[in-house]
Amino acid sequence: MPSYKVTDTAVVARTLAATTGWTAFTSLQTVFDLARTQGLPVFLQPGVYTNGPLTVLPSNGSGKPLTVEAVPGTATIYFSGGGTGMRVEDMSYVRFRGVRFDGANRPLPDYAFLRPAYIALKNTNDVTFEDCQIINSTGIGVYVTGGNARIVGSYVATHSVGVFSEDALVYVHRNNITMISNNAVVIWRNTITGDSSEIVGNTINGVETAAGGTGENGNGVVVFRAVGVTIRDNRIFSTKFSAIRCNGGGRHIIDANYIWNIREVAIYVEAPGPGIDLTGVVISNNHLDTVGTGISVANQGLYSDGIARSVVIDGNRISNARIQQITDPGYSPQAAGGNGITAETDCTISGNIVDGVDVGGIQIGVNNATRDIVVAGNLVRSCQRGIGVSINAIQGGAGEVVVSGNIVRAASNGAIVPIQFDGTTMSRVGTADYGNQLATTVGRVTFGHNRAAA
Numbered sequence: 001m002p003s004y005k006v007t008d009t010a011v012v013a014r015t016l017a018a019t020t021g022w023t024a025f026t027s028l029q030t031v032f033d034l035a036r037t038q039g040l041p042v043f044l045q046p047g048v049y050t051n052g053p054l055t056v057l058p059s060n061g062s063g064k065p066l067t068v069e070a071v072p073g074t075a076t077i078y079f080s081g082g083g084t085g086m087r088v089e090d091m092s093y094v095r096f097r098g099v100r101f102d103g104a105n106r107p108l109p110d111y112a113f114l115r116p117a118y119i120a121l122k123n124t125n126d127v128t129f130e131d132c133q134i135i136n137s138t139g140i141g142v143y144v145t146g147g148n149a150r151i152v153g154s155y156v157a158t159h160s161v162g163v164f165s166e167d168a169l170v171y172v173h174r175n176n177i178t179m180i181s182n183n184a185v186v187i188w189r190n191t192i193t194g195d196s197s198e199i200v201g202n203t204i205n206g207v208e209t210a211a212g213g214t215g216e217n218g219n220g221v222v223v224f225r226a227v228g229v230t231i232r233d234n235r236i237f238s239t240k241f242s243a244i245r246c247n248g249g250g251r252h253i254i255d256a257n258y259i260w261n262i263r264e265v266a267i268y269v270e271a272p273g274p275g276i277d278l279t280g281v282v283i284s285n286n287h288l289d290t291v292g293t294g295i296s297v298a299n300q301g302l303y304s305d306g307i308a309r310s311v312v313i314d315g316n317r318i319s320n321a322r323i324q325q326i327t328d329p330g331y332s333p334q335a336a337g338g339n340g341i342t343a344e345t346d347c348t349i350s351g352n353i354v355d356g357v358d359v360g361g362i363q364i365g366v367n368n369a370t371r372d373i374v375v376a377g378n379l380v381r382s383c384q385r386g387i388g389v390s391i392n393a394i395q396g397g398a399g400e401v402v403v404s405g406n407i408v409r410a411a412s413n414g415a416i417v418p419i420q421f422d423g424t425t426m427s428r429v430g431t432a433d434y435g436n437q438l439a440t441t442v443g444r445v446t447f448g449h450n451r452a453a454a
Contacts, residue, residue, distance in 0.1 A: 002049060004031050011035040015047030028077065029054055032068070036061025042068040044075035044099065053083040058090050065093035072098035072131045081106035085118040085137070092125040096132055103137030103159075113166060117143035118159070121168075129154055144168040151175055160210065161186055165197060174201040181210035182217040184239075187226045192249050192276070195226035200233055207239040214331045215264065219245045225276065227251050237261055242268045243288075248276035248306065254283045259291065263324050264336060266291040271299040271306025278308040286316045292326075292337025294318035294354070300345045300369040309346035316341075321357035333424050340380065344369045350376045357383045359426070361408065365390030366421050370398040378406045386411035386452070388419035389445055391429045399444025406450045408435055415452030 003022035108116040116139030123146040141159040148169040209218035218240030236243040299305035323338040338358030361380030386408030392398040408415040415435025435452025
């Protein structure tokens with residue numbers, strides 16, 4: 001039976017049996033509550049502490065803060081089952097440093113909003129997990145609802161969802177998140193409202209699609225209805241759908257991420273349904289390699305969609321965008337991708353390099369879903385179509401579009417050409433090519449000072 005000792009500076013726990021000066025305990029709950037009451041931190045000596053559910057609540061530990069520390073990688077809290085692994089509710093100033101949490105893949109009950117959580121934080125303020133390992137659960141590794149929390153410099157692995165923030169503010173910084181079966185990080189709001197969460201400096205490697213669907217699972221970072229999220233300087237590898245997927249909300253910064261081996265759209269910004277609009281995103285300085293499609297801004301309020309608008313796509317490098325076979329049930333059409341950048345409404349696309357794509361380097365509009373797009377100063381090379389512009393805009397039925405100052409090289413089926421979507425495939429229309437037009441207006445499209453080269 002493990003034991004603890006109270007010193008002048010900490011409550012020290014160990015996995016060894018009680019000896020002189022040490023007191024036996026059966027649950028870390030006893031140690032946590034005593035340390036809080038005494039106003040002391042807990043120090044876990046090396047070992048495995050097998051434990052059922054733990055709680056940090058105003059109703060225990062005299063309602064005081066808690067700090068639990070260990071030498072990183074030496075002390076494990078091993079979950080024996082029986083509920084949510086740990087709950088921190090209505091508390092401020094709770095810290096875990098260097099602790100390994102092992103959920104042992106035990107069954108988990110729904111905690112809130114039908115979310116099964118291993119570690120659940122509710123209405124917390126300044127709760128931090130730093131240099132921890134949080135591994136092996138059948139549900140969400142860390143679930144935050146209400147308040148705020150920080151997950152910093154930690155290893156989060158083998159969960160359905162790594163970190164899930166619902167109507168809360170989270171700072172997810174410098175973590176290694178891997179072997180996730182559905183989504184690595186989810187920022188979720190139940191209404192479109194301010195958020196300001198940060199997902200910065202993380203490595204996300206390996207996300208599957210165990211729960212299925214047509215894109216709601218299998219992503220690195222998912223943002224739903226939140227406003228003002230920063231997604232910066234992450235390395236995101238090998239996700240089944242998107243590296244970064246933003247649905248509704250807006251005012252996001254997506255900057256300086258390195259993304260590789262993504263099956264569908266690497267950075268997907270969309271408004272998926274009526275009332276779930278998205279306004280304002282800056283997508284800049286990202287490096288995307290080996291993807292289905294690089295960057296997509298979708299939906300203009302047609303076909304029961306919302307409106308995604310006011311997006312800046314600047315200074316990104318996209319290479320090796322390839323057609324992917326996606327045979328997941330319900331996904332249609334089952335061949336997707338092969339485009340560098342696609343956009344429909346109120347976008348500026350400037351200073352990007354698109355190098356090596358199967359279909360279109362830059363694709364402007366989808367039939368009537370085309371409005372107010374500027375494409376300027378991009379370099380597009382080694383593709384089938386360089387820059388495709390919706391035939392509806394060229395015929396005057398949609399617009400306005402400006403395509404200026406771009407260089408297109410080695411486009412096998414036209415440098416700057418009209419395109420049309422038939423419900424399954426986007427294709428070139430006619431033989432017109434505006435790749436070397438000095439200054440031409442056709443319909444609601446202005447072409448100027450572009451250069452096309454073999």
